[in-house]
Amino acid sequence: MDYKNYRLETLAIHAGQVPDPTTQARAVPVYRTTAYAFKTSQHGADLFALRESGNIYARLMNPTEDVLEQRLATLEGGKAAVAVASGTAAIYFTITNIARHGDEIVAANNLYGGTFTQFDAILPQQGIKVNFTPVNDFAAVEAAINERTRAIYIETVGNPALDIADIEGYAKIAQKYHLPLVVDSTFTPPTLLRPIEHGANIVIHSLSKWIGGHGTAIGGAVIDAGNFDWSDPKFSLYNEPDRGYHGLRFAHDLGDGNVIAFALRFRTVALRNQGPTLAPDAAWIFLQGLESLPLRTLRHSENGLAVAEFLKNHPKVAWVKYPGFDQLAEKYLPNGANGMVVFGVKGGAAEARKLVDNVELFTIIANVGDAKSLIIHPASTTHSQLSEADQLKSGLTPELVRLSIGLEHKDDIINALDEALKLI
Numbered sequence: 001m002d003y004k005n006y007r008l009e010t011l012a013i014h015a016g017q018v019p020d021p022t023t024q025a026r027a028v029p030v031y032r033t034t035a036y037a038f039k040t041s042q043h044g045a046d047l048f049a050l051r052e053s054g055n056i057y058a059r060l061m062n063p064t065e066d067v068l069e070q071r072l073a074t075l076e077g078g079k080a081a082v083a084v085a086s087g088t089a090a091i092y093f094t095i096t097n098i099a100r101h102g103d104e105i106v107a108a109n110n111l112y113g114g115t116f117t118q119f120d121a122i123l124p125q126q127g128i129k130v131n132f133t134p135v136n137d138f139a140a141v142e143a144a145i146n147e148r149t150r151a152i153y154i155e156t157v158g159n160p161a162l163d164i165a166d167i168e169g170y171a172k173i174a175q176k177y178h179l180p181l182v183v184d185s186t187f188t189p190p191t192l193l194r195p196i197e198h199g200a201n202i203v204i205h206s207l208s209k210w211i212g213g214h215g216t217a218i219g220g221a222v223i224d225a226g227n228f229d230w231s232d233p234k235f236s237l238y239n240e241p242d243r244g245y246h247g248l249r250f251a252h253d254l255g256d257g258n259v260i261a262f263a264l265r266f267r268t269v270a271l272r273n274q275g276p277t278l279a280p281d282a283a284w285i286f287l288q289g290l291e292s293l294p295l296r297t298l299r300h301s302e303n304g305l306a307v308a309e310f311l312k313n314h315p316k317v318a319w320v321k322y323p324g325f326d327q328l329a330e331k332y333l334p335n336g337a338n339g340m341v342v343f344g345v346k347g348g349a350a351e352a353r354k355l356v357d358n359v360e361l362f363t364i365i366a367n368v369g370d371a372k373s374l375i376i377h378p379a380s381t382t383h384s385q386l387s388e389a390d391q392l393k394s395g396l397t398p399e400l401v402r403l404s405i406g407l408e409h410k411d412d413i414i415n416a417l418d419e420a421l422k423l424i
């Protein structure tokens with residue numbers, strides 16, 4: 001199938017799939033199997049030696065996941081994708097697919113709480129140092145890069161301050177120092193923003209959020225743009241013979257596959273030897289989510305904007321941040337800014353928590369990207385492991401309330417907030 005002429009709405013429904021050739025099932029079947037039969041012993045030998053491509057064992061590949069991976073790669077404009085058990089696993093195995101003990105990465109400091117902790121507390125235990133720099137402070141990024149740096153890591157829209165990363169600014173620096181630009185685009189699904197078009201090399205998604213869209217499964221994915229040259233010797237994982245794969249050098253020995261060396265190494269090392277496999281049932285849930293993603297991101301964006309505008313004019317609200325109000329929105333989010341809104345309640349943390357405890361319709365929950373509207377006080381929950389200084393550095397103040405606006409009617413959402421604000 002040649003997808004070039006189809007638009008995202010069409011690709012979200014069709015990319016990567018034809019009716020099942022054996023049964024003619026129109027929907028993508030869930031292949032609940034651990035392994036796949038070899039036709040003959042020679043067939044098995046050819047698959048293991050990579051002389052023929054095909055399914056071997058479901059830790060590495062599954063036909064349900066294959067459709068999900070092809071569809072995500074197509075929607076993002078990438079060359080290959082690998083789905084894994086969670087967004088957190090996608091991030092961790094992306095870093096360890098690029099950097100090894102003694103290497104460093106440079107990251108923005110406004111990351112998702114779990115990612116910040118992984119970078120700040122876990123990676124250093126394994127000898128990978130992360131240098132955090134304020135988002136869009138390009139002088140600080142350049143100052144943090146040294147001969148051990150192996151990647152630049154950002155989120156398209158930061159959490160919880162919802163500031164938009166200037167991806168093209170980061171891409172320019174990444175190219176100057178020949179480093180891959182890794183972009184977590186969870187807050188901006190490909191119907192709203194496609195980081196590869198702005199110079200990203202690797203795109204990461206937590207599928208658990210808007211792509212799944214209904215708060216029903218955990219999963220993650222990495223998309224390889226196929227636009228990075230890994231043959232630079234500083235990327236030793238790609239240039240030295242791999243002991244785990246009969247001496248293969250991933251940047252040199254894959255033929256046509258060299259351009260997607262990152263994705264191929266991710267599958268043959270991270271999935272095969274470290275095992276963060278996604279369950280096929282979860283992959284099926286994410287395929288259902290993708291089919292309606294274009295419609296849902298439109299509605300999330302419409303509702304998010306309406307709520308942000310309501311709050312901006314409310315006397316009990318000190319300030320509002322919505323990515324659509326950011327000056328970079330015109331460039332990076334022309335089709336809508338999704339449903340995340342944060343705001344400060346006048347009166348500080350106590351009043352913020354009172355609002356959270358009194359609002360109807362919203363659920364108090366540590367999640368985003370559900371069809372249902374969600375609310376949380378991050379300083380006392382999602383970001384409570386951070387010191388107050390680190391909280392402030394990432395834009396988190398005590399009076400901040402975070403909303404993930406769902407797909408309900410916008411008047412009902414706004415009325416619920418209005419009633420709760422009356423009580424504080």
Ligand SMILES: *Cc1c(COP(=O)(O)O)cnc(C)c1O
Binds near residue numbers: 086112186368
């Ligand atoms: C949720 C989230 C993650 C982690 O994904 P999980 O699927 O929950 O492991 C990473 N980055 C961002 C921006 C997220 O919102």
